[in-house]
Amino acid sequence: MKRKVTLKQIAKELDVSISTVSKALRNSVEISEDTKQKVQAFAKLYNYKPNNIALSLKNRKTNTIGIIIPEIVHHFFSKVIRGVELVANQRGYNVIIGLSNESFAKEVINMEMLANGSIDGFIISLSKETLQLQDYHHFNETINQGMPIVMFDRVVNEIQCDKVIVDDFEGAKNAVEKLIKNECKHIALITTKDYVSVGRLRTQGYLEALKTHGQDLKAELILKLDDNVDYEVNLDALEKEIEQLFKSNSKIDGIFAVNELYALTAMRVAGRLGFRVPDDIQVIGFTDGVLSKHSTPSLSTVSQHAQLMGEKAAGLLIDKLENDHEDETYQTQIIASELIERESTK
């Protein structure tokens, strides 16, 4: 199969930006005649079809939404998909799903594949690698060509599109304030390294709650884990990290963890070290997965309303698809998180 040349390849070959290529192919007045001629000649030579996405949008509506998520074995993402499906089906749209597996290259490949006439628009949560590389050309290229994107949960300012996020900062702050209200004086934070936007925001929420209530920030109470490690498989490694946190800080009486697995593992390690939850140590997690309500003790957690996120994202995308006039404004919908109190807090 002869592969079509992409905008990105043309840009690289001619050493100009993707946006320049895109504009040149549309004969934009912003681009010099010389550049336009070069770009157009190159595109013709390599059989590049300009505006193929826009064409497919206008002539061949697929009534299909493409979702790209970083991970499939993940309760949060599957609940978001359920929400997208619900609204999509109500409004006569079908849904297909591609996985980036947290890989930048796979994200790009999936987008190119689906954008090529299979779908009308995207709902996307960024892969970790994309967040690390900070390379967003494939999103901007797709948007430039006229295909709408709605991002959820893992979003960045550099991409202008509709977004649906949860109030990670507020949710974390509320959780930590609950621990403070319950008289915890030494609250540990188990979080991820900062490049994942949601982990960073939750960390900031923790810091803000401590500050507001006059508790000192103790760096040794913050455990930042490398979430490129699949701790679901390497539970032992996770337990060791958390055990070390407890052993170095004998006074810990509260834990806020940025996901369910960290929180549950912290409860188990605490139990093994002879602490009682919630009498000696209170624990709050983030994400209301299946484990939280089935664990013993059941886990208090910040629910992100994943299904609602999916519903909102689908609504935003379909509104855009069915809105005839070119609408260049974008909105960010913030879903309020909710602290669900169970047995792991007093």
Place this chain on the structure above:
Amino acid sequence: MKRKVTLKQIAKELDVSISTVSKALRNSVEISEDTKQKVQAFAKLYNYKPNNIALSLKNRKTNTIGIIIPEIVHHFFSKVIRGVELVANQRGYNVIIGLSNESFAKEVINMEMLANGSIDGFIISLSKETLQLQDYHHFNETINQGMPIVMFDRVVNEIQCDKVIVDDFEGAKNAVEKLIKNECKHIALITTKDYVSVGRLRTQGYLEALKTHGQDLKAELILKLDDNVDYEVNLDALEKEIEQLFKSNSKIDGIFAVNELYALTAMRVAGRLGFRVPDDIQVIGFTDGVLSKHSTPSLSTVSQHAQLMGEKAAGLLIDKLENDHEDETYQTQIIASELIERESTK
């Protein structure tokens, strides 16, 4: 958008079988001249492109595999997808996923959408509604047109294709024999109604184990639940059913449940009624989901090796896609299940 007429519509309109239409369009000698002329004229009139799938296979290899699963919020299916992804990526294929949501119509729509040039072949687990309706035309049509399908887990004899299944019968039998060996005399079965093939096979395994070991079959020990009900959401309803089972059979000392949710709920209800697990009642589930190992007590269960199922399915499909000569033989690979003993059994 003008929709293309499908093989099925032509068949219905002319009151002939899909296979007749398919053969007539290929000018097969098996079909009378009269019928061939009628079919071809109709196809021309409605702009039907004969062999579009086969054409796309030959001329435009997509290197993409389509997966259709009944449910996304389900650990088993997401692990299968992980397995498919793993092998697909190793061998240079991409994966896209469609959901049937247990609906026959959605299964058909997803298949038509993906078969239309987006993918090279399918990996599918049947929706419950399809199993109830026993309408498999969309699979046979796809296979007739030259696009290979591999089915996993929920399969039927009526579709001739490669299949990957777990030994549901043997797995269930082994689990119940373990309970018998552990001196359980009154073993209850919590299962689904019979139309789901895997539920039926697991029920048969339970019956066979009792028979082999000379235990009487007591109908009142078998609870058949309607698994169209989403018990994850309606936990109360599930608890009531199981409570009724315990109350009507005070001697129950063992439980085999055909899925994880039923097994965990049975443990919880048993605890509430004052029984100790495993001292008074031993429990074994089916499917090694996330809950089994994190529950208290942790749940003994029959593991289906979901990821391995996905790997095998992808291997079979890609072998078929890369095998040039027309291979009309099909194989069924059976994956041995494994009893994982945890705290819920002695």
